[in-house]
Amino acid sequence: MQNPSDGDRPPKPSIPRGSARLALPAPPAWLRRGPLREGAFTGRLHDARTATVVGRALGAAIAVSFVTGLISHYLQHPPGWAADRLPSRPSWGYRLTQGLHVATGIAAIPLVLAKLWTVYPRLFAWPPARSVGKALERLSIAVLVGTVLLQLLTGLLNTLQWYPWPWNFVPVHWALAWVAIGALLLHLAVKAPVIAEHWSRRSAGTVRLPAADGPDRRAFVLGVGAAVGAVTLTTVGQSFTPLKDFDLLAPRHPDHGPQGLPVNKTAAAAGITAARLADWRLRVAGPRPYELTLPELRALEQHTSLLPIACVEGWSKSAHWEGVRVRDLLDRAGAPPGARVRVVSLQQGGAYSVMEMGSSYARDPLTLLALALNGAPLSVDHGFPARIIAPNRPGVLQTKWVSRLEVLA
Numbered sequence: 001m002q003n004p005s006d007g008d009r010p011p012k013p014s015i016p017r018g019s020a021r022l023a024l025p026a027p028p029a030w031l032r033r034g035p036l037r038e039g040a041f042t043g044r045l046h047d048a049r050t051a052t053v054v055g056r057a058l059g060a061a062i063a064v065s066f067v068t069g070l071i072s073h074y075l076q077h078p079p080g081w082a083a084d085r086l087p088s089r090p091s092w093g094y095r096l097t098q099g100l101h102v103a104t105g106i107a108a109i110p111l112v113l114a115k116l117w118t119v120y121p122r123l124f125a126w127p128p129a130r131s132v133g134k135a136l137e138r139l140s141i142a143v144l145v146g147t148v149l150l151q152l153l154t155g156l157l158n159t160l161q162w163y164p165w166p167w168n169f170v171p172v173h174w175a176l177a178w179v180a181i182g183a184l185l186l187h188l189a190v191k192a193p194v195i196a197e198h199w200s201r202r203s204a205g206t207v208r209l210p211a212a213d214g215p216d217r218r219a220f221v222l223g224v225g226a227a228v229g230a231v232t233l234t235t236v237g238q239s240f241t242p243l244k245d246f247d248l249l250a251p252r253h254p255d256h257g258p259q260g261l262p263v264n265k266t267a268a269a270a271g272i273t274a275a276r277l278a279d280w281r282l283r284v285a286g287p288r289p290y291e292l293t294l295p296e297l298r299a300l301e302q303h304t305s306l307l308p309i310a311c312v313e314g315w316s317k318s319a320h321w322e323g324v325r326v327r328d329l330l331d332r333a334g335a336p337p338g339a340r341v342r343v344v345s346l347q348q349g350g351a352y353s354v355m356e357m358g359s360s361y362a363r364d365p366l367t368l369l370a371l372a373l374n375g376a377p378l379s380v381d382h383g384f385p386a387r388i389i390a391p392n393r394p395g396v397l398q399t400k401w402v403s404r405l406e407v408l409a
């Protein structure tokens with residue numbers, strides 16, 4: 001019979017130094033019922049070894065998700081000094097990091113549920129806290145659990161483009177990531193001795209019996225691993241195309257869409273009508289401004305790039321794009337070599353109708369004002385007559401229905 005407590009060691013009788021002792025009365029007998037009664041939780045899987053084994057995997061998933069989230073944030077919102085220095089290579093970089101971001105976020109869901117199941121008997125520990133320090137630690141765990149659950153749930157719903165809340169997802173996801181990572185680091189620091197003690201099977205063998213591994217723990221860990229494997233296998237094909245045949249649960253399938261490529265915002269949804277496209281021409285503002293019709297653009301030197309669309313929501317797919325190099329268009333406007341460019345869409349309003357591109361992308365020979373996709377003229381949902389495609393950039397910045405390029409000083 002094991003009542004979970006720190007490190008599965010008997011509680012220290014001494015008062016922890018530096019924290020005031022709370023004068024808690026002995027719990028009244030009528031309260032010590034159900035889950036609050038002495039020894040209510042007898043399952044030995046609720047111990048520190050299980051918490052450590054599941055926690056290791058959960059920690060790894062959260063760490064990858066956090067780092068790839070930072071990458072995604074700074075590629076989308078670089079500070080001014082970095083905007084021209086962002087790497088445009090490897091061309092598949094964002095596809096990899098954002099695929100990992102969403103895959104590890106999804107994998108973290110069964111892991112966090114398993115972890116919560118392992119430790120939930122602690123919610124009923126009595127007394128609730130033995131010291132002010134312990135009370136603060138429990139508070140930090142409440143913050144950790146709350147923010148991690150909110151991040152994972154809202155992140156998952158974001159992959160479905162479903163926003164059943166009144167706040168803007170992106171800034172809240174960004175801010176909560178910092179709260180969650182701070183609370184996690186605090187948790188790891190507080191638990192460091194327990195984690196070290198239960199990290200490996202051998203270290204666990206030095207403490208009391210419940211920490212030793214047995215068939216029950218192996219079965220539990222195997223079950224959790226199977227759950228992680230199942231959610232990963234049925235979703236990761238949305239970006240890792242060799243597994244696309246198993247992509248049963250992800251909101252996007254990489255093959256479903258016109259010209260073999262998914263569409264996030266259709267022309268209809270963006271308010272792009274035939275009337276608005278009727279007298280389309282590309283306008284380029286710069287030291288030597290000019291305008292080009294579509295036949296004139298097609299008469300310029302055409303290049304092809306094999307580049308992915310990698311949506312922040314997790315799906316991605318590589319495609320063959322054909323069109324005019326952005327740097328050729330900028331040179332023609334007399335842009336200085338380090339110039340940045342603002343790209344304006346025919347779409348009116350919406351967060352993605354105007355985009356800025358630093359010089360590292362604008363000068364990259366792979367960056368195109370694309371006119372064709374996979375051997376055919378762009379379909380209207382993919383941005384006809386012209387769209388941007390650049391290497392190592394989030395899908396949200398691959399602007400469709402481009403009408404204007406502005407050379408920025």
Ligand SMILES: Nc1nc2c(c(=O)[nH]1)N[C@H]1C(S)=C(S)[C@@H](COP(=O)(O)O)O[C@H]1N2
Binds near residue numbers: 262270310345353399
């Ligand atoms: N003008 C405009 N361009 C846009 C968008 C948009 O809403 N408006 N959506 C972006 C997003 S979020 C993605 S993932 C890609 C998707 O490109 P696709 O529809 O050609 O696959 O286009 C980007 N370009």
Ligand SMILES: [Mo]
Binds near residue numbers: 310312395396
């Ligand atoms: Mo996207």
